[in-house]
Amino acid sequence: MTDGRIGQAEGFGDLETPCLLLDSDKLTANVAGMRDRLDRLGVSLRPHLKTAKSLDVARIAMASPAGPATVSTLKEAAYFAEGGVRDLIYAVGIAPQKLDRVGAIRRRWGVDLAIVLDSVEQAEAVAAWSRGNGDPLPVLIEVDADGHRSGANPRDADRLVAIGRVLEKGALLRGVLLHAGDSYGLSDPAALRAAAEAERQAALAAAAILREAGLPCPEVSVGSTPTARYAESLDGITEVRAGVFMIGDLFQAGVGSCGIEDIALTVLTTVIGHQRDKDWIITDAGWMALSRDRGTARQAVDQGYGVACDLAGRPYPDLIVRDANQEHGILALRPGSSAPLPDLPIGARLRILPNHACATGAQHDRYHVVVNDRLTGAVWPRINGW
Amino acid sequence: MTDGRIGQAEGFGDLETPCLLLDSDKLTANVAGMRDRLDRLGVSLRPHLKTAKSLDVARIAMASPAGPATVSTLKEAAYFAEGGVRDLIYAVGIAPQKLDRVGAIRRRWGVDLAIVLDSVEQAEAVAAWSRGNGDPLPVLIEVDADGHRSGANPRDADRLVAIGRVLEKGALLRGVLLHAGDSYGLSDPAALRAAAEAERQAALAAAAILREAGLPCPEVSVGSTPTARYAESLDGITEVRAGVFMIGDLFQAGVGSCGIEDIALTVLTTVIGHQRDKDWIITDAGWMALSRDRGTARQAVDQGYGVACDLAGRPYPDLIVRDANQEHGILALRPGSSAPLPDLPIGARLRILPNHACATGAQHDRYHVVVNDRLTGAVWPRINGW
Structure with missing residues (x-):
């Protein structure tokens, strides 16, 4: 726990990642x-x-x-x-x-x-x-x-x-x-x-x-x-x-239908590696957990595969999911950013705001209910398929 | 049944669409x-x-x-x-x-x-x-x-x-x-x-x-x-x-790792509408059934959200899923094509070759097994999630 912010919400510690959090x-x-x-x-x-x-x-x-x-x-x-x-x-x-x-x-x-x-x-x-x-x-x-x-x-x-x-x-x-x-x-x-x-x-x-x-x-x-x-x-x-x-999402925030702070859905993820020479942080939320939706690519602000937040849901400045493989998310700063790369060691957890709530939700079978940075204990099932 | 090709595989008629077919x-x-x-x-x-x-x-x-x-x-x-x-x-x-x-x-x-x-x-x-x-x-x-x-x-x-x-x-x-x-x-x-x-x-x-x-x-x-x-x-x-x-997919065919005819996975879909002045055919396989994967967009041949085939698995010339909403696929000819638009009335069924087998598969919980254009009767469950 080298980042003081991680300690705020250790209640997330028992959850398997990646998973959906719904505020x-x-x-x-x-x-x-x-x-x-x-x-x-x-x-x-x-x-x-x-x-x-x-x-x-x-x-x-x-x-x-x-x-x-x-x-x-x-x-x-x-x-x-x-x-x-x-x-x-x-x-x-x-x-x-x-x-x-x-x-x-x-x-x-x-x-x-x-x-x-x-x-x-x-x-x-x-x-x-x-x-x-x-x-x-x-x-x-x-x-x-x-x-x-x-x-x-x-x-x-x-x-x-x-x-x-x-x-x-x-x-x-x-x-x-x-x-x-x-x-x-x-x-x-x-x-x-x-x-x-x-x-x-x-x-x-x-x-x-x-x-x-x-x-x-x-x-x-x-x-x-x-x-x-x-x-x-x-x-x-x-x-x-x-x-x-x-629920809201980054795409709707780009349209102007909601604020980023209104988005109720995040994906909880765990850091599983780094490429330190490239300033990449690698997590276990790839496109399977976030969906392949890249809707913000056509908007004024391209959010990659999502915006990285601390466990309280506050975005890290300019830190986005720059690329994603099936079970790997690659976090990096936006191109040209001079923001500091947060110190997120192996095992650190963070939350990803999704591009598209409909698509990201569909990759999961349940919501873990939170209020701000605390689990309420409720688990709400969701359905998929036809 | 105005298209003679539809009658070839009426065994698909009992399946709810959209669904996965695996050859x-x-x-x-x-x-x-x-x-x-x-x-x-x-x-x-x-x-x-x-x-x-x-x-x-x-x-x-x-x-x-x-x-x-x-x-x-x-x-x-x-x-x-x-x-x-x-x-x-x-x-x-x-x-x-x-x-x-x-x-x-x-x-x-x-x-x-x-x-x-x-x-x-x-x-x-x-x-x-x-x-x-x-x-x-x-x-x-x-x-x-x-x-x-x-x-x-x-x-x-x-x-x-x-x-x-x-x-x-x-x-x-x-x-x-x-x-x-x-x-x-x-x-x-x-x-x-x-x-x-x-x-x-x-x-x-x-x-x-x-x-x-x-x-x-x-x-x-x-x-x-x-x-x-x-x-x-x-x-x-x-x-x-x-x-x-x-399994193979259109993306791998674009790389050269397989032929289109080798792709074992298709999504069975039903025609639910038309916009005849635009030459659009609308189906019930949207991005929820096909996934949001647009990997072929970066390849020499952009396949949209997938290639439309008849029930025997033969591609209709130049007919692709040009756009997709959550539960709607919009079929249209490739830009500039002079191929004929097939006559696919309301209720007609067809098969969509996917861009990415990993992503499309993950939208479903089972495979209906086929050999060519016939159901074998086997249903193979698949898992998702973490």
Whole structure:
């Protein structure tokens, strides 16, 4: 223990490294901040559970133990339904082969599990399944906010109405759903406010088309962490889906959706070597523990594979994970830095702030819960896979 | 079923997607090829199990059910020991906190689990642990072949001998170990042959230093898939560790370590949408199923997040996963391609060749075994985590 800071948190000493630490105070504050913001804007929060994939986290993020919430896989849907959540949207375009599983989850747990789609082909399969199984599946039509990924053009009345008309023959049209994914590429507050407004306008345009055609559209669901954070008006929107906001990460900090000090997730790691002539410190958190995500490489500040912090969670000046192999992280100062390299001997422990909470979390099967630099003793399982 | 090729392999129809398919014939052929090569060069193979993380795969890759083999985590060590493997090297620099777990694995299963280190500090901790526990731990000194990562300079006699002298006080010096990781950045056969020879020379230099000092060095262990594939002489080397060779991936194909047709691993995925004005096909294999690995981005041919193949495993001309979100893969033709976009309707299935078998495998908990385009019915579990 040659670095006085290490002694602060010897409670971490029993943990096998690498492992995930989740600061429950930061998590709770991030959720409260988003909920307050959306309350002021008059919309409800349907948290996306794809980042945390943990029932313990979901119970902090959701308005009630029954939901509502959003999931990215049917495995998540079954897991959260088993845990008592009763109002879910599976927010990835449906394939016909998955409808039996959707129906089985709905039946087994009595959960209102809605699906999304953006084509007449899918609508036909869903309507036929609904009729054949006597279970009218609730459906949101996915609309494309910004050319990022899936979704019908929000102003393509022919397509939207055609989908709605097909769904009427058995399924339950519940509304429209958007995800302004291109907001992840922004960092200027004015541009983020504009992206949020564009997402809202696209949603309203699609909803108006359905309603003018006499089709139901009770839900107008938007969501991405950056637009949720920057929206100035959500008039006409019924709910916001967002997920990574509750945990935060270096990428979102680069966008401006959170501060580095708000990030609730770190990877605990142990020093296993040095290359002293190169000023490298080698740890046991490689890309398997941190994920291969290098999202910050395209941002103004490239954080490598993550930012190295002491056990209290304070970043060491300019010390990042400069490179990573499967089970080796190579810590070094940022290029050009004149900061001192901390003295971190073999066996010293530190914490790495991740680029992307969704990707880093997925490399692990549990969270060790901390408040600041102390373990609470709680271990929260998380799920992966499909 | 508008594409005649889809009908070839309807046996995949019952699988939930995304999921891993592993071609056991290709796996077996890749192992046989490497073993023949190393037999001709007069060295034994100690397969690295970090890629496959599966006992079923290990039994094909190892010379006997008892090993030898290499692992990258102590969880792998325990898992393979439980499965009958008795000769293992944990080939990541040891931290003192991990010695109790090393000892527990050795005791519980009677496994000869060796560790690696590259510093006097670590050697002191290992020697002290060995004395204190009456269990002389077998140790290989890690040597740096090419400046890639960890390891002592192979010509730094003071450091190597100092480590050896400390180990003599309780532990068991078994030899030297190298990994020519920089070979992953090459693609020219002459450069790969030179990298393999440099790795061999570094190993011999370090071994000679130990032996000249009267220290034991029975094992001289080298290994990386590219150098194992290109070495012309392994005289003086006792064993080769390599892992990804048995499965192969697009990155190794880019290096020249395998052909695309040798790759045994694919991700089965289902079409869930289209953006027809952009010629995008959207699938349910996003980066969660494929991993965030973009290793081919630095190679001559950037394969995006993977190459799209029909169900028989034949690549569609120029069709790659151009972008990926968490649960969405966006297929599109390579920039500038004039190939036809295949007609892949909603619900069609296809297979994605991965950039990096180690990273893609780690996103899943099992392999569905296939031979060509047919499921064998076998499901091989794999492990993750630490």
